[in-house]
Amino acid sequence: MPLATNPVRRFAALDDTDRTILAELAADGRMPNNALAERVGVAPSTCLTRTRALRECGAIRGFHADVDPAAVGLPLQALVSVRLTAHERAAVDAFRARSVRLPGVVSVFHVAGAEDYVLHVRAASADALRDFVLDYLAVDPAVQHTQTSLIFEQARGRG
Amino acid sequence: MPLATNPVRRFAALDDTDRTILAELAADGRMPNNALAERVGVAPSTCLTRTRALRECGAIRGFHADVDPAAVGLPLQALVSVRLTAHERAAVDAFRARSVRLPGVVSVFHVAGAEDYVLHVRAASADALRDFVLDYLAVDPAVQHTQTSLIFEQARGRG
DNA sequence: CTTGAAAAGGTCTAAGT
DNA sequence: ACTTAGACCTTTTCAAG
Numbered sequence: 001m002p003l004a005t006n007p008v009r010r011f012a013a014l015d016d017t018d019r020t021i022l023a024e025l026a027a028d029g030r031m032p033n034n035a036l037a038e039r040v041g042v043a044p045s046t047c048l049t050r051t052r053a054l055r056e057c058g059a060i061r062g063f064h065a066d067v068d069p070a071a072v073g074l075p076l077q078a079l080v081s082v083r084l085t086a087h088e089r090a091a092v093d094a095f096r097a098r099s100v101r102l103p104g105v106v107s108v109f110h111v112a113g114a115e116d117y118v119l120h121v122r123a124a125s126a127d128a129l130r131d132f133v134l135d136y137l138a139v140d141p142a143v144q145h146t147q148t149s150l151i152f153e154q155a156r157g158r159g
Numbered sequence: 160m161p162l163a164t165n166p167v168r169r170f171a172a173l174d175d176t177d178r179t180i181l182a183e184l185a186a187d188g189r190m191p192n193n194a195l196a197e198r199v200g201v202a203p204s205t206c207l208t209r210t211r212a213l214r215e216c217g218a219i220r221g222f223h224a225d226v227d228p229a230a231v232g233l234p235l236q237a238l239v240s241v242r243l244t245a246h247e248r249a250a251v252d253a254f255r256a257r258s259v260r261l262p263g264v265v266s267v268f269h270v271a272g273a274e275d276y277v278l279h280v281r282a283a284s285a286d287a288l289r290d291f292v293l294d295y296l297a298v299d300p301a302v303q304h305t306q307t308s309l310i311f312e313q314a315r316g317r318g
Numbered sequence: 319c320t321t322g323a324a325a326a327g328g329t330c331t332a333a334g335t
Numbered sequence: 336a337c338t339t340a341g342a343c344c345t346t347t348t349c350a351a352g
Contacts, residue, residue, distance in 0.1 A: 014231075025226070029189065029221075030188065032327095032328060033329065033330090044328095044329085057230075060225065060226060061226070062224075063223070064186070064223060065222055067185050067220070068220055070170060071216075072173075072318070079270060100314045100317070102316070107313060107315055107316060112310075113306075115308070121316075150272075152269040154267065156259070157260075158264070159231070159265070191344085192346065192347095193344090202320065207346070
């Protein structure tokens with residue numbers, strides 16, 4: 001993949017109306033099209049066309065309910081830093097593909113720096129969290145080292 | 160706040176139907192109620208009652224569009240670890256309240272361990288990211304030290 | 319608590335301005 | 336891009352099982 005690749009090109013046509021739609025739907029993903037149109041200041045039909053285009057060009061990747069982890073029996077959260085043994089593309093990509101499928105994994109960040117990955121995970125208990133690290137990461141020959149930081153509290157920003 | 164506090168109590172009544180609804184809406188937050196009802200195996204009216212109860216008891220905290228950061232002119236992401244100078248509750252809480260309002264902040268994690276906070280931030284460019292750290296964190300007297308790790312790639316897990 | 323059916327409201331398409 | 340109109344679908348309520 002050449003360094004000159006410019007993925008922003010796809011979004012070049014976005015104007016203020018589009019950005020407002022994105023902000024409103026990021027805040028409330030279930031807002032009816034009528035209400036959205038009024039907030040944005042365009043006709044409902046225009047709003048619908050814009051919203052659909054935003055989904056098709058990839059600016060909107062999907063809609064998701066924000067579920068309280070405690071409600072599904074996973075009250076604990078942690079950030080697990082992972083350093084790999086090898087750093088070729090194949091090993092790195094393979095670890096990412098594997099880690100996103102592990103139970104309790106919310107997000108996988110491939111980062112620059114001393115660590116290679118940071119996993120945001122949820123667990124039912126401290127024991128379950130320990131088991132997650134030991135059973136899925138520590139035994140992985142691709143994993144050289146892990147460090148687990150329990151999350152006391154998470155707050156959402158506003159973009 | 161006593162250690163014995165048990166916030167799980169609020170969700171004690173959740174059954175299989177509720178958990179299926181949560182899973183479906185987490186995967187597709189815009190699924191129509193009658194499609195959801197069919198997948199879950201109850202009548203649409205029942206499904207609506209359940210879904211509303213899940214929102215009111217806090218199991219569903221909201222619905223959000225998943226917006227591609229690149230679409231809104233913020234193609235860069237980073238994890239910024241923050242160590243505070245003081246660790247009394249007042250200082251810690253104040254920093255959290257401040258940091259969630261900073262521009263580009265996606266999530267704020269209060270973590271156990273050597274660092275106090277990890278900020279997930281978005282930025283328009285490397286310069287903008289540097290400015291964010293210097294202008295908002297480095298100048299903050301409550302902040303002792305920061306470490307910024309650029310995010311090469313983020314992948315979502317499945318809960 | 320769940321249900322089916324009726325009423326109310328939103329979505330979507332296609333026309334013309 | 337906006338408006339209108341109408342078909343279609345979804346949500347919501349409510350009386351009853």
